[in-house]
Amino acid sequence: MRTPFTVRLFNSMPRAGWAALALFALFAWVWVPLAHLALPADHALHLSSYWVSLLGKILCYMVVAVAMDLIWGYAGILSLGHGLFFALGGYAFGMYLMRQIGRDGSYGAELPDFMVFLDWKELPWYWWGTDSFLWALLLVVAVPGLLAWVFGYFAFRSRIKGVYFAIITQALTYAAMLLFFRNETGFGGNNGFTDFKRILGHGITTPEMRVVLFALSAALLAGVLLLGRYLVTSRFGRVLAAIRDAESRVMFIGYNPLHYKLFVWTLSAVLCGLAGALYVPQVGIINPSEMSPANSIEIAVWVAVGGRGTLVGAVLGAGIVNLAKSWFTVSFPEYWPFFLGFLFIAVTLFLPNGVIGLWSTLRARLGARRPAPAAAEPPVQGAAAEPPAAESSRGAVA
Secondary structure, three states, X not given: OOOOHHHHHHHHOOHHHHHHHHHHHHHHHHHHHHHHHHOOOOOOOOOOHHHHHHHHHHHHHHHHHHHHHHHHOOOOOOOOOHHHHHHHHHHHHHHHHHHHHHHHOOOOOOXXXXXXXXXXXXXXXXXXXXXXXXXXXXXXXXXXXXXXXXXXXXXXXXXXXXXXXXXXXXXXXXXXHHHHHOHHHOOOOOOOEEOOOEEOOEEOOOHHHHHHHHHHHHHHHHXXXXXXXXXXXXXXXXXXXXXXXXXXXXXXXXXXXXXXXXXXXXXXXXXXXXXXXXXXXXXXXXXXXXXXXXXXXXXXXXXXXXXXXXHHHHHHHHHHHHHHHHHHHHHOHHHXXXXXXXXXXXXXHHOOOHHHHHHHHHHHHHHHHOOOOOOOOOOOOOOOOOOHHHHHHHHHHO
Protein backbone atom coordinates (compact mmCIF):
# COMPACT_ATOMS: atom_id res chain seq x y z
CA MET A 1 0.00 0.00 0.00
CA ARG A 2 1.45 3.34 -1.09
CA THR A 3 1.95 6.06 1.51
CA PRO A 4 -0.28 9.11 0.86
CA PHE A 5 1.42 12.17 -0.60
CA THR A 6 0.67 14.36 2.43
CA VAL A 7 2.15 11.79 4.82
CA ARG A 8 5.30 11.45 2.74
CA LEU A 9 5.59 15.23 2.57
CA PHE A 10 5.17 15.57 6.33
CA ASN A 11 7.75 12.88 7.03
CA SER A 12 10.28 14.43 4.63
CA MET A 13 10.50 17.63 6.70
CA PRO A 14 12.17 17.64 10.15
CA ARG A 15 10.51 19.36 13.08
CA ALA A 16 12.90 22.30 12.89
CA GLY A 17 11.90 22.83 9.28
CA TRP A 18 8.19 22.88 10.12
CA ALA A 19 8.88 25.33 12.96
CA ALA A 20 10.83 27.64 10.65
CA LEU A 21 8.03 27.44 8.08
CA ALA A 22 5.46 28.34 10.74
CA LEU A 23 7.49 31.38 11.81
CA PHE A 24 7.79 32.44 8.20
CA ALA A 25 4.02 32.11 7.77
CA LEU A 26 3.39 34.28 10.84
CA PHE A 27 5.78 36.90 9.50
CA ALA A 28 4.42 36.94 5.96
CA TRP A 29 0.68 36.53 6.55
CA VAL A 30 0.21 38.14 9.97
CA TRP A 31 2.92 40.60 10.91
CA VAL A 32 3.51 42.24 7.51
CA PRO A 33 -0.21 42.93 6.82
CA LEU A 34 -0.69 44.31 10.34
CA ALA A 35 2.49 46.40 10.23
CA HIS A 36 1.62 47.87 6.84
CA LEU A 37 -2.15 48.29 7.04
CA ALA A 38 -3.06 48.58 10.72
CA LEU A 39 -0.19 50.55 12.23
CA PRO A 40 0.02 54.30 11.52
CA ALA A 41 2.90 55.65 9.46
CA ASP A 42 4.56 57.26 12.50
CA HIS A 43 4.57 54.01 14.49
CA ALA A 44 7.96 52.44 15.16
CA LEU A 45 6.85 49.06 13.79
CA HIS A 46 5.09 50.42 10.70
CA LEU A 47 6.26 48.81 7.47
CA SER A 48 6.37 51.28 4.58
CA SER A 49 5.28 50.58 1.01
CA TYR A 50 8.92 50.59 -0.05
CA TRP A 51 9.78 47.73 2.29
CA VAL A 52 6.71 45.69 1.41
CA SER A 53 7.56 45.92 -2.29
CA LEU A 54 11.25 45.26 -1.66
CA LEU A 55 10.59 42.20 0.48
CA GLY A 56 8.07 40.90 -2.05
CA LYS A 57 10.62 41.30 -4.82
CA ILE A 58 13.24 39.42 -2.79
CA LEU A 59 10.76 36.61 -2.13
CA CYS A 60 10.38 36.23 -5.90
CA TYR A 61 14.16 36.09 -6.24
CA MET A 62 14.24 33.39 -3.56
CA VAL A 63 11.83 31.28 -5.61
CA VAL A 64 14.15 31.63 -8.61
CA ALA A 65 17.13 30.64 -6.46
CA VAL A 66 15.37 27.47 -5.26
CA ALA A 67 14.42 26.66 -8.87
CA MET A 68 18.07 27.11 -9.85
CA ASP A 69 19.24 24.95 -6.97
CA LEU A 70 16.97 22.09 -8.03
CA ILE A 71 18.78 21.77 -11.34
CA TRP A 72 22.29 22.85 -10.37
CA GLY A 73 22.61 21.62 -6.80
CA TYR A 74 20.72 18.34 -7.14
CA ALA A 75 20.98 17.47 -10.85
CA GLY A 76 24.33 19.06 -11.70
CA ILE A 77 22.86 21.16 -14.55
CA LEU A 78 24.39 24.64 -14.53
CA SER A 79 22.16 27.11 -16.36
CA LEU A 80 23.24 30.63 -17.20
CA GLY A 81 19.91 31.42 -18.85
CA HIS A 82 17.30 31.17 -16.11
CA GLY A 83 16.74 34.91 -16.32
CA LEU A 84 14.97 34.19 -19.63
CA PHE A 85 12.28 32.03 -18.01
CA PHE A 86 11.84 34.58 -15.23
CA ALA A 87 11.39 37.37 -17.78
CA LEU A 88 9.03 35.34 -19.97
CA GLY A 89 6.72 34.79 -17.01
CA GLY A 90 6.87 38.50 -16.31
CA TYR A 91 6.10 39.41 -19.91
CA ALA A 92 3.19 36.94 -20.05
CA PHE A 93 1.54 38.53 -17.03
CA GLY A 94 2.63 42.00 -18.13
CA MET A 95 0.55 41.58 -21.29
CA TYR A 96 -2.51 41.13 -19.08
CA LEU A 97 -1.56 44.17 -17.00
CA MET A 98 -1.16 46.29 -20.14
CA ARG A 99 -4.59 45.23 -21.40
CA GLN A 100 -6.10 46.18 -18.03
CA ILE A 101 -5.00 49.80 -18.52
CA GLY A 102 -7.72 50.21 -21.15
CA ARG A 103 -8.37 53.83 -22.06
CA ASP A 104 -6.57 55.15 -18.99
CA GLY A 105 -3.30 55.29 -20.90
CA SER A 106 -1.59 58.41 -22.20
CA TYR A 107 -3.32 58.18 -25.59
CA GLY A 108 -6.77 57.13 -24.37
CA ALA A 109 -6.87 54.17 -26.80
CA GLU A 110 -7.68 50.51 -26.33
CA LEU A 111 -4.26 49.53 -27.64
CA PRO A 112 -1.27 49.76 -25.26
CA ASP A 113 0.52 53.12 -25.43
CA PHE A 114 3.63 51.76 -27.11
CA MET A 115 1.54 50.30 -29.93
CA VAL A 116 -0.23 53.63 -30.47
CA PHE A 117 3.13 55.38 -30.51
CA LEU A 118 4.44 52.94 -33.15
CA ASP A 119 1.26 53.40 -35.21
CA TRP A 120 -0.04 49.87 -34.77
CA LYS A 121 -3.65 49.50 -35.88
CA GLU A 122 -4.60 46.28 -34.11
CA LEU A 123 -3.32 43.76 -31.62
CA PRO A 124 -0.97 41.03 -32.91
CA TRP A 125 -2.39 37.51 -32.86
CA TYR A 126 -0.26 36.47 -29.88
CA TRP A 127 -1.95 39.21 -27.81
CA TRP A 128 -5.41 37.69 -28.33
CA GLY A 129 -7.07 36.69 -25.08
CA THR A 130 -4.52 38.43 -22.88
CA ASP A 131 -7.27 40.51 -21.28
CA SER A 132 -8.33 37.31 -19.48
CA PHE A 133 -6.69 36.67 -16.11
CA LEU A 134 -6.91 32.90 -16.44
CA TRP A 135 -5.42 32.95 -19.94
CA ALA A 136 -2.58 35.10 -18.62
CA LEU A 137 -1.88 32.54 -15.87
CA LEU A 138 -1.84 29.79 -18.48
CA LEU A 139 0.70 31.75 -20.53
CA VAL A 140 2.84 32.32 -17.43
CA VAL A 141 3.17 28.56 -17.01
CA ALA A 142 3.04 27.40 -20.64
CA VAL A 143 5.46 29.81 -22.34
CA PRO A 144 8.58 29.21 -20.19
CA GLY A 145 7.62 25.57 -19.65
CA LEU A 146 7.22 24.79 -23.35
CA LEU A 147 10.41 26.61 -24.31
CA ALA A 148 12.35 24.81 -21.58
CA TRP A 149 10.95 21.41 -22.60
CA VAL A 150 11.83 21.84 -26.30
CA PHE A 151 15.30 23.22 -25.56
CA GLY A 152 16.01 20.66 -22.85
CA TYR A 153 14.81 17.71 -24.93
CA PHE A 154 17.26 18.34 -27.76
CA ALA A 155 20.10 19.37 -25.42
CA PHE A 156 19.79 16.42 -23.05
CA ARG A 157 19.16 13.93 -25.84
CA SER A 158 22.42 15.10 -27.40
CA ARG A 159 24.07 14.68 -23.98
CA ILE A 160 25.22 18.28 -23.86
CA LYS A 161 26.28 19.08 -20.32
CA GLY A 162 28.79 20.95 -18.23
CA VAL A 163 30.24 24.20 -19.46
CA TYR A 164 28.88 23.60 -22.97
CA PHE A 165 25.31 23.49 -21.69
CA ALA A 166 25.90 26.65 -19.62
CA ILE A 167 27.22 28.54 -22.66
CA ILE A 168 24.28 27.45 -24.82
CA THR A 169 21.76 28.63 -22.23
CA GLN A 170 23.55 31.95 -21.99
CA ALA A 171 23.48 32.31 -25.78
CA LEU A 172 19.75 31.51 -25.80
CA THR A 173 19.07 34.21 -23.23
CA TYR A 174 21.15 36.78 -25.09
CA ALA A 175 19.37 36.01 -28.38
CA ALA A 176 15.97 36.41 -26.71
CA MET A 177 17.05 39.72 -25.19
CA LEU A 178 18.07 41.07 -28.60
CA LEU A 179 14.73 39.91 -30.03
CA PHE A 180 12.68 41.64 -27.34
CA PHE A 181 14.65 44.86 -27.77
CA ARG A 182 13.20 45.22 -31.29
CA ASN A 183 10.08 47.38 -31.53
CA GLU A 184 8.44 45.27 -34.24
CA THR A 185 8.17 42.22 -31.98
CA GLY A 186 5.25 43.82 -30.16
CA PHE A 187 6.66 43.77 -26.62
CA GLY A 188 7.48 47.42 -26.07
CA GLY A 189 11.08 47.41 -27.29
CA ASN A 190 13.70 48.63 -24.86
CA ASN A 191 11.05 50.32 -22.68
CA GLY A 192 9.06 47.13 -22.16
CA PHE A 193 5.80 47.27 -20.20
CA THR A 194 5.07 49.80 -17.45
CA ASP A 195 2.44 52.18 -16.09
CA PHE A 196 0.23 49.36 -14.83
CA LYS A 197 -3.11 50.37 -13.32
CA ARG A 198 -5.06 47.43 -11.92
CA ILE A 199 -5.40 43.66 -11.39
CA LEU A 200 -8.87 42.12 -11.53
CA GLY A 201 -10.32 45.60 -11.24
CA HIS A 202 -8.33 46.55 -8.12
CA GLY A 203 -5.71 49.29 -8.09
CA ILE A 204 -2.23 47.86 -8.34
CA THR A 205 -0.60 50.53 -6.13
CA THR A 206 -3.07 50.37 -3.23
CA PRO A 207 -1.70 49.19 0.14
CA GLU A 208 -4.08 46.24 0.15
CA MET A 209 -2.89 45.03 -3.25
CA ARG A 210 0.74 45.35 -2.18
CA VAL A 211 0.05 43.13 0.82
CA VAL A 212 -1.84 40.61 -1.33
CA LEU A 213 1.04 40.39 -3.82
CA PHE A 214 3.53 40.02 -0.97
CA ALA A 215 1.43 37.27 0.62
CA LEU A 216 1.14 35.44 -2.70
CA SER A 217 4.91 35.64 -3.15
CA ALA A 218 5.40 34.19 0.34
CA ALA A 219 2.89 31.41 -0.41
CA LEU A 220 4.70 30.58 -3.65
CA LEU A 221 8.05 30.40 -1.84
CA ALA A 222 6.63 28.16 0.89
CA GLY A 223 5.03 25.88 -1.69
CA VAL A 224 8.22 25.68 -3.75
CA LEU A 225 10.25 24.79 -0.66
CA LEU A 226 7.82 22.03 0.30
CA LEU A 227 7.76 20.68 -3.24
CA GLY A 228 11.54 20.84 -3.49
CA ARG A 229 11.98 19.09 -0.14
CA TYR A 230 9.62 16.34 -1.21
CA LEU A 231 11.38 15.84 -4.54
CA VAL A 232 14.96 15.76 -3.26
CA THR A 233 14.13 13.30 -0.44
CA SER A 234 12.16 10.96 -2.69
CA ARG A 235 13.37 8.22 -5.00
CA PHE A 236 13.30 10.77 -7.82
CA GLY A 237 15.71 12.98 -5.89
CA ARG A 238 18.09 10.10 -5.23
CA VAL A 239 18.18 9.31 -8.94
CA LEU A 240 18.86 12.99 -9.68
CA ALA A 241 21.78 12.99 -7.25
CA ALA A 242 23.13 9.84 -8.89
CA ILE A 243 22.89 11.49 -12.31
CA ARG A 244 24.76 14.49 -10.95
CA ASP A 245 27.57 12.37 -9.53
CA ALA A 246 27.88 9.58 -12.12
CA GLU A 247 25.51 9.78 -15.08
CA SER A 248 27.22 6.95 -16.96
CA ARG A 249 26.71 4.53 -14.08
CA VAL A 250 23.05 5.51 -13.86
CA MET A 251 22.62 4.65 -17.53
CA PHE A 252 24.50 1.38 -17.02
CA ILE A 253 22.04 0.16 -14.36
CA GLY A 254 19.06 0.85 -16.61
CA TYR A 255 17.85 4.40 -15.92
CA ASN A 256 17.34 6.96 -18.68
CA PRO A 257 18.69 10.31 -17.43
CA LEU A 258 16.84 12.19 -20.19
CA HIS A 259 13.44 11.92 -18.50
CA TYR A 260 14.68 12.91 -15.05
CA LYS A 261 16.73 15.86 -16.26
CA LEU A 262 14.00 17.05 -18.61
CA PHE A 263 11.36 16.97 -15.87
CA VAL A 264 13.36 18.91 -13.29
CA TRP A 265 14.60 21.35 -15.96
CA THR A 266 11.05 22.12 -17.14
CA LEU A 267 9.75 22.35 -13.58
CA SER A 268 12.51 24.80 -12.72
CA ALA A 269 11.60 26.99 -15.71
CA VAL A 270 7.90 27.00 -14.73
CA LEU A 271 8.77 28.05 -11.17
CA CYS A 272 10.86 30.91 -12.56
CA GLY A 273 7.93 31.99 -14.74
CA LEU A 274 5.58 32.07 -11.74
CA ALA A 275 8.11 34.14 -9.80
CA GLY A 276 8.39 36.56 -12.72
CA ALA A 277 4.62 36.93 -12.89
CA LEU A 278 4.52 38.02 -9.23
CA TYR A 279 7.63 40.16 -9.59
CA VAL A 280 6.30 42.43 -12.35
CA PRO A 281 3.25 43.97 -10.57
CA GLN A 282 5.34 44.59 -7.45
CA VAL A 283 8.16 46.32 -9.31
CA GLY A 284 5.92 48.03 -11.87
CA ILE A 285 7.97 47.36 -14.99
CA ILE A 286 9.34 44.58 -17.19
CA ASN A 287 11.81 45.14 -20.01
CA PRO A 288 14.41 43.10 -21.94
CA SER A 289 17.15 43.94 -19.44
CA GLU A 290 15.71 41.20 -17.21
CA MET A 291 16.98 38.74 -19.85
CA SER A 292 20.55 40.00 -19.74
CA PRO A 293 23.18 37.29 -19.22
CA ALA A 294 24.45 39.20 -16.18
CA ASN A 295 21.14 38.65 -14.41
CA SER A 296 21.28 34.91 -15.07
CA ILE A 297 24.84 34.75 -13.79
CA GLU A 298 23.71 36.59 -10.67
CA ILE A 299 21.13 33.86 -10.02
CA ALA A 300 23.95 31.31 -9.96
CA VAL A 301 25.83 33.58 -7.53
CA TRP A 302 22.85 33.53 -5.14
CA VAL A 303 22.89 29.73 -5.03
CA ALA A 304 26.68 29.56 -4.66
CA VAL A 305 26.68 32.08 -1.80
CA GLY A 306 23.94 30.29 0.11
CA GLY A 307 25.13 26.76 -0.52
CA ARG A 308 24.52 24.62 -3.58
CA GLY A 309 22.53 21.47 -2.94
CA THR A 310 20.62 22.92 0.03
CA LEU A 311 17.20 24.49 -0.49
CA VAL A 312 17.55 26.73 2.56
CA GLY A 313 20.97 27.82 1.33
CA ALA A 314 19.48 29.04 -1.95
CA VAL A 315 16.93 31.10 -0.02
CA LEU A 316 19.60 32.59 2.25
CA GLY A 317 21.89 33.36 -0.67
CA ALA A 318 19.19 35.22 -2.58
CA GLY A 319 18.27 37.19 0.53
CA ILE A 320 21.83 38.10 1.47
CA VAL A 321 22.92 39.17 -2.01
CA ASN A 322 19.79 41.17 -2.82
CA LEU A 323 19.65 42.96 0.53
CA ALA A 324 23.32 43.87 0.04
CA LYS A 325 22.52 44.98 -3.51
CA SER A 326 19.71 47.24 -2.29
CA TRP A 327 22.06 48.89 0.20
CA PHE A 328 25.07 49.15 -2.12
CA THR A 329 23.14 50.53 -5.10
CA VAL A 330 21.84 53.34 -2.89
CA SER A 331 24.97 54.12 -0.86
CA PHE A 332 27.75 53.13 -3.29
CA PRO A 333 26.15 52.48 -6.70
CA GLU A 334 29.42 52.50 -8.63
CA TYR A 335 30.99 49.83 -6.41
CA TRP A 336 28.21 47.23 -6.54
CA PRO A 337 29.59 45.25 -9.55
CA PHE A 338 33.00 45.06 -7.86
CA PHE A 339 31.45 43.88 -4.61
CA LEU A 340 29.44 41.20 -6.41
CA GLY A 341 32.54 39.95 -8.22
CA PHE A 342 34.56 39.93 -4.99
CA LEU A 343 31.75 38.07 -3.22
CA PHE A 344 31.65 35.36 -5.88
CA ILE A 345 35.44 34.94 -5.88
CA ALA A 346 35.58 34.83 -2.07
CA VAL A 347 32.84 32.22 -1.89
CA THR A 348 34.50 30.11 -4.56
CA LEU A 349 37.89 30.18 -2.81
CA PHE A 350 36.99 30.14 0.87
CA LEU A 351 33.38 28.97 1.13
CA PRO A 352 32.90 26.24 -1.47
CA ASN A 353 29.78 25.06 0.38
CA GLY A 354 28.37 28.55 0.89
CA VAL A 355 26.91 30.08 4.04
CA ILE A 356 25.20 26.83 5.00
CA GLY A 357 28.52 24.99 4.74
CA LEU A 358 30.20 27.62 6.92
CA TRP A 359 27.47 27.24 9.55
CA SER A 360 27.86 23.44 9.53
CA THR A 361 31.64 23.77 9.91
CA LEU A 362 31.30 26.16 12.85
CA ARG A 363 28.83 23.84 14.56
CA ALA A 364 31.18 20.90 14.09
CA ARG A 365 34.12 22.82 15.55
CA LEU A 366 32.09 24.02 18.53
CA GLY A 367 30.98 20.47 19.16
CA ALA A 368 34.58 19.22 19.01
CA ARG A 369 35.72 21.84 21.54
CA ARG A 370 33.18 20.83 24.18
CA PRO A 371 34.77 18.84 27.01
CA ALA A 372 34.13 15.13 26.89
CA PRO A 373 31.95 13.70 29.70
CA ALA A 374 33.89 12.41 32.70
CA ALA A 375 34.75 8.74 32.57
CA ALA A 376 32.76 6.49 34.88
CA GLU A 377 34.53 5.33 38.04
CA PRO A 378 35.84 1.74 37.96
CA PRO A 379 33.65 -0.78 39.75
CA VAL A 380 34.49 -1.60 43.34
CA GLN A 381 36.58 -4.73 43.54
CA GLY A 382 35.42 -7.21 46.08
CA ALA A 383 33.41 -10.28 46.75
CA ALA A 384 30.24 -8.64 45.45
CA ALA A 385 31.84 -7.83 42.14
CA GLU A 386 30.83 -10.25 39.42
CA PRO A 387 33.62 -11.42 37.12
CA PRO A 388 33.24 -10.62 33.44
CA ALA A 389 33.29 -14.29 32.54
CA ALA A 390 30.23 -15.01 34.64
CA GLU A 391 28.34 -12.10 33.07
CA SER A 392 29.30 -13.31 29.65
CA SER A 393 28.20 -16.86 30.35
CA ARG A 394 24.87 -15.71 31.80
CA GLY A 395 24.25 -13.60 28.73
CA ALA A 396 24.94 -16.61 26.56
CA VAL A 397 22.47 -18.69 28.43
CA ALA A 398 19.82 -16.01 28.19
